[in-house]
Amino acid sequence: MSRPGFVLEVDRSTPPILFHQGEGFRLEKLPAGSRVVYPAEPVAPLADPDGAIRQALLHPVGDSQPLPSLLHAGMRLTIAMDNQAVPLPPMARPDNRQRVVEIVLDMAAAAGVDDVELIIAHGLHRRQTEAELRHMLGDRIYDAFAPHGMLTQHDAEDHDNLILVGRTDQGEHVEINKRAVTSDLLIYVNVNLVAMDGGHKSTMTGLTSYRGLKHHHNVTGMQHSRSFMDPPNSELHNSVWRQGRLLASAVKIFQIETTINTDTFPSQFSFLQKREWEWSPRDRASYLAVSKSLERVPPRMARSIFHGMKSPQKMTSVQAGEVEAVHQLTLENVHRQHLVPVHGQADVLTMGLPYVGPYNVNSILNPLLVMCLGLGYFFNLYRGKPLVREGGVVIMSHPTRWEFHPVHHPSYIDFFEQVLAETTDPLEIEKKFEEDFATDPWYIHLYRNSYAYHGVHAFYMWYWGAHALQHVGQVIIVGGEPRAVRRMGFKPASTLRDALEMAEDVVGRDPSITHMHNPPIFISDVT
Amino acid sequence: MRLVGPRFPLGKPNWPASIPRPPVTRRTGVDYETEWARNYGSRLARAVIVDDVLRPVLHLIASPTVHGEDRLAGLEPPAIFVANHHSHLDTSLLLTSLPERFRHKAVVAAAADYFFTTRAKGAVSALAIGAIPMERTKVGRRSADLAAGLLADGWNLIMFPEGGRSPDGWGRAFRGGAAYLALRCGRPVVPLYLEGTGRLWKRGKRWPKVAAKGEGVHLVFGAPLWPEEGEDARRLGARVEQTVGALADEWSTDWWSARRRAAAGTTPALTGPAAGAWRRAWALDADASSRSGRRAWP
């Protein structure tokens, strides 16, 4: 029986608490009176995932027919799916998408469908490598589809293969991948890692263009998404839902959503998922061995150790059918695993940032991504109110090296070196620089032909933290490289104690502190 | 000149003619007792033989590649593993390629009239590969009960439904033993396709040859087949045979084409063309060379 998440009141007997710090960890003693929010333990996975998938496809929810009756010989079928930005860390084989797609294709084969195309709906993210695709879909699917050009990756800059389906009543463009729009049936397979994912967001970010994204991936939209992990209160989702409904009226969509539990770390790192006072002697030995050896190892090697790790997360639910009906069930399952009730906000919010976020799988967590992970994702993992009060301080822990992956994030380097040197105000940045980066032909070339994020994606990283930047009084990064931290307008501190002292200048003496014991992921339901 | 070995007491004594001889207890063939080979000590020894002797040797000779083992994710023992049969390499290959949780608690149904002809041969088979004796054609009560009892106790079963190695390189019709046991004990059948073992050590040859670079053998695991509601042994058996054929199709072309042919019922049969011997050999060669790219002749 997995225990739910809870809030710990730190007292003098509380052991030091684990803080992630990129590819490393620290144990920090929090002052008495601090609170630590712990995630729920992983819920039990489905005993028979393949059976559950088949069930879901045969008994869909919402206004939808069972999948086999939607398939017939001679039809044009497209199966779109999330890219490897989810789940985090990448799950051990077989991935949810492999399971679902194999069963879907089995049904398609039984119906005699020949014209099938698989599309990786990665939006403006980078293309996946062959190894990543093989890991996600398995060798059987890869070897059957990729050599024949039937496994493709969405290209948001291929204007010959984008169709403007229409504009919503708010004037938002719905511009979608041509193959997807012109199919008799569009099936979307997702992995709903966090509450932000899924629903109409799947198609409207994954298969769209810059023109379509601009309507919600902008500073005002993000500032009014409080938070984007809580769709009913998210401006991002309002816009996306309008667009999605327009698309659904033009194309037949069969949505298949899956959720996973939070069994995040493999056995050699299991201490990361356990409450500190429940660490066995083996866990303590593991922690010491791992953290000491990581200190001695060069960053590149530490990165490859961590990125080679595959997570034992398993499927906890699968639902299929009409997009909105499916997504409602999905969110129930996500909340079942993630929601932790918390009373009241704090003056100071602390968080340890791990080595990976959605945008650096098999890559480097550069300073811009540190900001996005901390002030974008972690800060917004709330319903109701943020964990920190307005004007409070956020303290994050990460080495924040001035290091960028030149192939994956070329526009990020320029954004960090040139744009942030001029200003850190999101609105100014959007006004002065976004168009330039979004239309720069070199970035477009790299996005289409290399493995690079789109030129404008760096801006989205900064916008993702726009709500936090507005809300919070100061941001301090413990253990961060001072140059890089200052470039973002934040303050560096060498220890948590120093950071708390610096915070006192902003929030006053003896501040209330809440620490997010994340990962594994949770959403704070703050009242 | 003595025909029956050394003289008593070194050799066996002769019986006086007047004393009635007790009935002969047959202790070879199907009657060979293999229980001793499943105690802890024997299992330990077998684990060492399988992992530390058979495995490296097989890797050297056959350079095997395993495919589709992700289909076994979530499957707990016991299960019945069946495969096509072309060579003596098959059993050891299968045994050493099973995932750990199955490998060390497995028995192999081996032909009673080959592996258990003498007590010595029986002992070696039982110890080294965990063999249990089974009839080739009509399975008797004793072997069936033994196999079912072992399955119920959590032992995995490895069987070759064709009943023996292929004589000419093409497959033979599957017999129903595995399906029967699956139904009787409520456990799944895991089909496997073995490719290339017949090339290395075909029936009739004394020794295997070592695989050249790039010519290693392949094992393809299929998804476990659970007995369906109301399915009888014959239907399950047919399903197993079709699946192995589909796995072969999957390996030689690709998974998606194989699925479509399976759905349409056009999966090429493993038993080969209904034709005379030379045409079957001819077709076999054409099949192999079309895949490997080497011309058979001139």
Place this chain on the structure above:
Amino acid sequence: MVAGGLVPGLGARVGPLRLADIDEPDLPGPGWHRIRPRLAGICGSDLTTIDGKSSRYFEPIVSFPFVPGHEIVADSDLGRVVVEPVLNCIPRGIDPSCSFCAAGLTGSCQNLALGQLEPGLQIGSCADTGGGWSTAMVAHESQLHAVPDDMSDEAAVMVEPAACAVHAARRPEADQPSTVVVLGAGTVGLCTIAAIRRHLRPGTLLASAKHPEQRKLALQLGADVVVEPDGIRRAVRRLSRSPMVGTGVGEGAEVVFDCVGSETSIDDALNIVRPREQVVLVGMAGRTSVDMTVLWHKEIRLVGAYTYGVETTGDRTFDMAFDLVRDADLSRLVSATYTLDRYREAIDHAANAGARGAVKVVFDLRGERYR
């Protein structure tokens, strides 16, 4: 001179530079004046000489022993003056002048080792004239420019560096180029930025600066974008919105001013300039190893920019320099002053100016007892 080569500025402790009490130089002839320096700047070329890293090219046009210092504002019988240090045909009394001096291009005078003076490129490398780092020296009337009363000494001492910058900015034959890059933000770079703003009037002026104070000043003096040196290629690429060709920028900037003169900066300059356009070498480079394939392939014009004389408009560079110093308030670049007896510290400071948040370091002779 070995020690000087290892650590910047170390030559002052080990090399042949010393503070001495010597006789005042004689007046070489009519038209010469005795002047008393008020402020004298320390230039990068002085540091190179002291460190022993100077090119052997200069040997024939230098005469030992000499007093260094060619950025001079001094008192004379004509009032306060700024010295134009080049010892061309006129101070040397050579008649007729060489073709360059006749055309007013005194910086290109070729008679630097001839005439009535010892060999010497300029005051500050000639045994006969003395130099700025002293209390007394001599200069020809053609070399003296009157300093307006409302101009401070600090401003006046910047006139000579400003004149180099003005000349450099006028070297390229370009009319309002859309993108111009200045590599390096020491004194040369900063003055060049100011000069480019006024004389070249580019669309966008991009500069590279290693240190934060340099960055601030570069922006104040007229740069639009300032980046760190290792980000210059990316910055130019982004401004020109062109692809990268390997590590070089595809389209690039119309004019690149290299105010550093190192192997890295020349390499950067050649790789960020637009094909068929110009790289102006303002910083003195010395013997460097550079892959010239890129110059050949992109048909680049590599142009040296040395010093002043008369510009293409017919105006004397020094006159334009006075205007520049006033308009851009270049006196703020004088970061520190030292008396002569603290010359070792002064040279140390000048050699590490950027890292220590300084730009121009000068000797202050106004309080000297023996003036």
